[in-house]
Amino acid sequence: MLNTVAVIGYAAPIEVACGSTVEFKLSSATLSSARAQIVKIRCGDPDPSGPGVQLIAMPSPLDGEVALTHQPIHAGSCGLVDDAPALRALDSFSIGCWVWPTLLDAGAQTVVARWREDTQEGWRLGLDAQGRASFTVAVAGHTCSATASRALLEREWAFIGASYDSTSGQLEVFQRSLDVLGGRDRSASDKGSAPRHAAWPAGLPLSFAAHLRDDGTLHLTAAHFNGKIDRPRLHAGVHSLEALRASAAALRPVRGDTDLVAAWDFSEAIGSDRFVDRGPHGLHGVLRNAPTRAVTGANWSARTPHWTEATEEYGAIHFHNDDIDDCRWNTDLSLDIPTDWPSGFYSLRLSATDTDGQPAESHVPFFIGAQPGQARARLAFVASTATFLAYSNSAIRLDLQPTEAMLEQLLVLGPDDAYLQEHRELGLSTYDTHSDGSGWCYASAARPILNMRPHGGGYYQMDTRVIDWLDSTGISYDVITDSDIHRHGAQLLADYGCVLTGCHPEYYTQQMLDAFETYQAGGGRHVYLGGNGFYWRTAFHPTKPGRIEIRRGLTGTRTWEGEPGENGLSSTGEPSGLWRSNGRPPQRLVGVGFDAQVFDRGCAYRRLPDSLDPRVAFIFEGVGEQEVIGDFGLRGGAGGHEIDRVDTRLGSPPHLLRVATADDFGSGGLATPEEFGVSHRGLGGDQNNQIRADMTFFPTARGGAVFTTGSIAWGMALAHRGYDNNVSRITANVLRRFIDPAPFTGFGASDEEAY
Amino acid sequence: MLTTDASQARYLIDPTRLDLAREFRRVPRGHYSLELQQVLYRMRWSGVGQRHVLLMLEPGRRWMLAQLPARRGEPLKTFPEQVFTSIADAEWTVFCLRWELLTGESISNLNLD
Numbered sequence: 001m002l003n004t005v006a007v008i009g010y011a012a013p014i015e016v017a018c019g020s021t022v023e024f025k026l027s028s029a030t031l032s033s034a035r036a037q038i039v040k041i042r043c044g045d046p047d048p049s050g051p052g053v054q055l056i057a058m059p060s061p062l063d064g065e066v067a068l069t070h071q072p073i074h075a076g077s078c079g080l081v082d083d084a085p086a087l088r089a090l091d092s093f094s095i096g097c098w099v100w101p102t103l104l105d106a107g108a109q110t111v112v113a114r115w116r117e118d119t120q121e122g123w124r125l126g127l128d129a130q131g132r133a134s135f136t137v138a139v140a141g142h143t144c145s146a147t148a149s150r151a152l153l154e155r156e157w158a159f160i161g162a163s164y165d166s167t168s169g170q171l172e173v174f175q176r177s178l179d180v181l182g183g184r185d186r187s188a189s190d191k192g193s194a195p196r197h198a199a200w201p202a203g204l205p206l207s208f209a210a211h212l213r214d215d216g217t218l219h220l221t222a223a224h225f226n227g228k229i230d231r232p233r234l235h236a237g238v239h240s241l242e243a244l245r246a247s248a249a250a251l252r253p254v255r256g257d258t259d260l261v262a263a264w265d266f267s268e269a270i271g272s273d274r275f276v277d278r279g280p281h282g283l284h285g286v287l288r289n290a291p292t293r294a295v296t297g298a299n300w301s302a303r304t305p306h307w308t309e310a311t312e313e314y315g316a317i318h319f320h321n322d323d324i325d326d327c328r329w330n331t332d333l334s335l336d337i338p339t340d341w342p343s344g345f346y347s348l349r350l351s352a353t354d355t356d357g358q359p360a361e362s363h364v365p366f367f368i369g370a371q372p373g374q375a376r377a378r379l380a381f382v383a384s385t386a387t388f389l390a391y392s393n394s395a396i397r398l399d400l401q402p403t404e405a406m407l408e409q410l411l412v413l414g415p416d417d418a419y420l421q422e423h424r425e426l427g428l429s430t431y432d433t434h435s436d437g438s439g440w441c442y443a444s445a446a447r448p449i450l451n452m453r454p455h456g457g458g459y460y461q462m463d464t465r466v467i468d469w470l471d472s473t474g475i476s477y478d479v480i481t482d483s484d485i486h487r488h489g490a491q492l493l494a495d496y497g498c499v500l501t502g503c504h505p506e507y508y509t510q511q512m513l514d515a516f517e518t519y520q521a522g523g524g525r526h527v528y529l530g531g532n533g534f535y536w537r538t539a540f541h542p543t544k545p546g547r548i549e550i551r552r553g554l555t556g557t558r559t560w561e562g563e564p565g566e567n568g569l570s571s572t573g574e575p576s577g578l579w580r581s582n583g584r585p586p587q588r589l590v591g592v593g594f595d596a597q598v599f600d601r602g603c604a605y606r607r608l609p610d611s612l613d614p615r616v617a618f619i620f621e622g623v624g625e626q627e628v629i630g631d632f633g634l635r636g637g638a639g640g641h642e643i644d645r646v647d648t649r650l651g652s653p654p655h656l657l658r659v660a661t662a663d664d665f666g667s668g669g670l671a672t673p674e675e676f677g678v679s680h681r682g683l684g685g686d687q688n689n690q691i692r693a694d695m696t697f698f699p700t701a702r703g704g705a706v707f708t709t710g711s712i713a714w715g716m717a718l719a720h721r722g723y724d725n726n727v728s729r730i731t732a733n734v735l736r737r738f739i740d741p742a743p744f745t746g747f748g749a750s751d752e753e754a755y
Numbered sequence: 756m757l758t759t760d761a762s763q764a765r766y767l768i769d770p771t772r773l774d775l776a777r778e779f780r781r782v783p784r785g786h787y788s789l790e791l792q793q794v795l796y797r798m799r800w801s802g803v804g805q806r807h808v809l810l811m812l813e814p815g816r817r818w819m820l821a822q823l824p825a826r827r828g829e830p831l832k833t834f835p836e837q838v839f840t841s842i843a844d845a846e847w848t849v850f851c852l853r854w855e856l857l858t859g860e861s862i863s864n865l866n867l868d
């Protein structure tokens with residue numbers, strides 16, 4: 001078995017341009033060195049029924065042995081406030097905040113602290129292993145605690161707080177449930193006594209949702225809290241629960257409150273990794289590992305579901321013990337990308353023999369995207385990096401019980417999946433849930449991603465099958481990345497006569513949609529060879545390259561559901577969810593939109609009357625009128641996996657020609673939830689003619705046009721019989737015609753002018 | 756919060772319906788009759804810690820039987836004596852395991868070809 005995980009790593013940045021620098025951050029728990037080489041990826045899919053893994057060595061100064069060390073990943077999010085005189089000088093004090101715990105059996109969890117675990121110094125407020133509010137103070141080597149008498153409830157708000165009286169040494173801890181009905185009241189308190197006149201450790205940050213392990217410069221943390229923390233308040237002196245709760249109820253601190261030390265307001269700077277203190281000392285902080293922001297607070301009234309319209313009700317942050325944003329590894333290798341390298345999918349290949357004597361081959365992926373004004377071809381292939389990141393380290397087959405029923409086959413896991421099962425610190429995908437069951441909203445490229453590289457699985461692999469086919473045709477092309485389209489807009493697309501999106505361009509930002517619309521309207525030609533594309537409204541973080549965000553909303557094919565009020569993107573303030581729910585269904589852009597998943601078997605296409613229209617004769621050159629199209633490929637058909645159909649009510653253009661369809665899926669064709677309003681029998685493909693993959697063509701303006709196949713499986717059929725098949729022929733017919741600047745004619749008087 | 760109950764699937768498999776086992780033996784992957792769909796649906800909800808999977812040893816060529824643990828972070832349980840060179844054999848082996856678990860009757864020694 002090929003060992004693909006003996007070395008793991010990531011490239012920073014994940015996307016580079018020729019002439020710029022990429023750094024590689026590597027780790028191995030078992031090997032001290034490996035042989036390094038850059039490769040360009042023609043095909044990453046190891047399936048022997050396809051072309052197999054095809055890599056092109058790219059000689060570079062990196063060729064040779066690289067020394068390896070083990071670089072650990074420290075998962076778990078938290079907030080850190082640098083030590084300050086106002087924190088060190090605390091004498092008697094009180095602290096409180098709202099909490100919404102989500103995983104009480106995760107062991108003791110710290111909510112807010114200035115605590116060093118190694119020396120057991122300082123103070124901390126949190127939940128004990130039984131889920132009870134607990135306050136600990138260490139004074140002169142004595143550790144004293146007070147712990148409430150009963151456990152909080154998961155996913156229920158409670159105000160928790162504590163005080164230390166330095167003159168008497170008395171400790172107090174309390175918890176008060178927000179909803180006290182139906183057995184939900186878990187209000188309780190406790191007192192304890194500690195030595196008087198505590199002195200607090202210097203140089204130690206105040207932390208939220210964890211405490212510090214030691215005084216190291218990395219500020220490593222432990223005892224991560226799972227759940228939301230809302231409106232923490234720190235006061236000098238001893239205050240009651242009621243007083244602290246009133247302090248939190250005032251969204252802005254009351255002027256003249258001389259006891260107030262800090263009033264943190266997590267509703268400020270929601271799009272950033274910073275958080276703000278509205279108290280008198282400016283005790284602002286930073287967040288580590290991207291906890292979820294723009295989440296509802298204890299005061300959320302539901303008068304609006306969108307955070308930008310009531311930020312004061314979004315003063316909470318949801319922390320997770322498995323959040324990971326940036327591994328912060330040291331750089332092992334770096335490369336200035338030669339200016340004459342072609343754009344494309346690349347990786348750093350690391351080869352060695354593992355400790356069992358087995359061959360080890362690991363890849364660290366990156367993309368070289370052609371930049372605006374630097375086109376070297378008429379055709380551009382779009383690397384769907386937002387989609388690859390959305391799926392990065394997907395564990396749905398490991399964690400989601402219904403996956404086997406959904407995929408209709410015994411699950412096949414690779415060595416990468418087995419590794420991920422054991423190494424959850426890598427962080428999962430936006431399809432997965434955190435250890436507390438809440439969904440992953442963010443995905444970052446600053447960590448090893450196992451399913452975005454040769455020999456792995458997933459949609460990255462499928463898109464390399466399209467690249468392999470392009471290489472087989474001799475049609476020259478550039479690779480551009482979707483995030484460059486996001487950044488540079490339509491000018492990047494305008495360099496090309498035709499732009500090709502692959503098997504599954506599912507995650508799109510508004511800027512990317514706008515760029516495609518402008519491109520199409522300006523005479524650009526767009527070939528969409530996939531299914532379930534242009535589906536989720538997504539954000540690239542404005543200042544953190546390689547971090548995407550998605551909220552799953554309340555409809556769509558989704559593996560978790562967004563919480564009410566939490567479907568706005570924290571990075572940009574936009575609503576998330578389906579583009580269809582945001583007034584821009586994919587049908588409007590590309591003529592077709594998602595209708596069903598079909599995993600049990602593929603289906604061939606048959607030509608429809610529109611295909612005989614002489615204006616689109618070029619598509620079927622060399623294909624008979626009655627010829628069955630694509631009765632091969634992924635589970636036996638070029639139609640399948642996820643499929644898209646025409647719907648004029650959802651925006652498919654009037655000039656669209658539906659030239660072929662794959663519509664004989666049987667009961668394994670399952671409608672996506674947004675395709676039906678009420679449940680009834682007969683929604684499956686055996687009884688429902690809306691379950692189909694439509695092949696379409698339509699003209700746009702100024703000579704522009706769009707061609708779609710409406711199926712993820714299409715790309716997987718291209719290499720059948722040595723690329724000599726009608727899926728390959730149709731695709732090549734379309735691309736060659738789309739690259740040819742000659743206008744499409746005959747689509748109506750008003751359009752003729754524009755052509 | 757949208758959640759899934761790992762034991763929500765329900766269907767009583769009739770142990771006398773060997774014709775359905777025979778159908779699966781013939782077409783382990785692809786389109787099934789309605790009754791076989793119901794049997795397989797029940798079988799594929801095997802429950803927390805009970806889920807059999809295949810671990811790929813060589814892409815498209817060799818697979819080992821394995822089982823997913825109940826908790827995240829724990830290693831896969833593997834069965835090194837159960838290695839398959841055909842997906843159909845692997846599917847059949849797991850079908851027989853599940854048939855026996857759900858009906859109490861073994862079919863692995865019957866000739867159902």
Ligand SMILES: [Fe+2]
Nearest residue numbers: 504506532642
């Ligand atoms: Fe998808």
